[in-house]
Amino acid sequence: MANVKLNLIAAACENMGIGVNGTLPWRLKKEMAFFTKMTSGVKDLNKKNAVIMGRRSWDCIPENYRPLVNRVNIVLTRNVQQIEQRVPQGVLVFSSLDEAVKYIESRDDIESTWVIGGSAIYKEAMDHEKCDKIYLTEIQNNFQCDTYFPSFDKQHYQLVEEDGIPTEAQVEGDIKYYFRIYKKV
Ligand SMILES: NC(=O)c1ccc[n+]([C@@H]2O[C@H](COP(=O)([O-])OP(=O)(O)OC[C@H]3O[C@@H](n4cnc5c(N)ncnc54)[C@H](OP(=O)(O)O)[C@@H]3O)[C@@H](O)[C@H]2O)c1
Known part of the structure; x- marks a missing residue:
């Protein structure tokens, strides 16, 4: 894959919160299914997508998931050797986003690259020259959070639509949200 584009994907509530106590502040089955579909879906069935996440986000995923x-799972940490011993075989561990990007560029079987959090990783990815789009689920409710999606200057992004991604409000229980796509310009 010669030219990596970084796609960020996140769900944030009204105060831009994304996490609390090492987990998600909400349970949204359809939103989770959207995440799975977007990060797993490939046009070329001989390829896979890569997901890049911080070490704490890795820790947050229940062990059986x-x-x-x-997907090619990539974990970022400053303690590569220690974390390499903890993750299952096949999971890649790097000490920086750039190292992960270089690795992905060295493979020709990775179709798209998804940055899946958390805060600092999103920030680095959105400031990266290879940042292309932010897929942000904008939840219209407030939750108590301790981890936040970084603020970004919407003047540098254009709201776009994509086939198959609904623009109308999504409702699960008493929670309402929109799938928004911000393309960096
Ligand atoms: N709503 C959403 O869409 C969403 C998405 C993802 C996560 N979350 C939530 O967010 C929380 C976890 O996110 P978080 O922001 O606390 O942590 P995180 O970004 O997942 O992980 C932080 C860790 O990543 C490593 N790291 C960070 N920047 C790095 C860099 N530039 N180079 C190398 N390694 C780097 C460090 O690991 P070491 O300490 O090992 O060095 C750091 O402690 C959880 O509550 C989770 O549920 C929500």
């Missing part, structure tokens, strides 16, 4: 199936 990790590594995330049908």
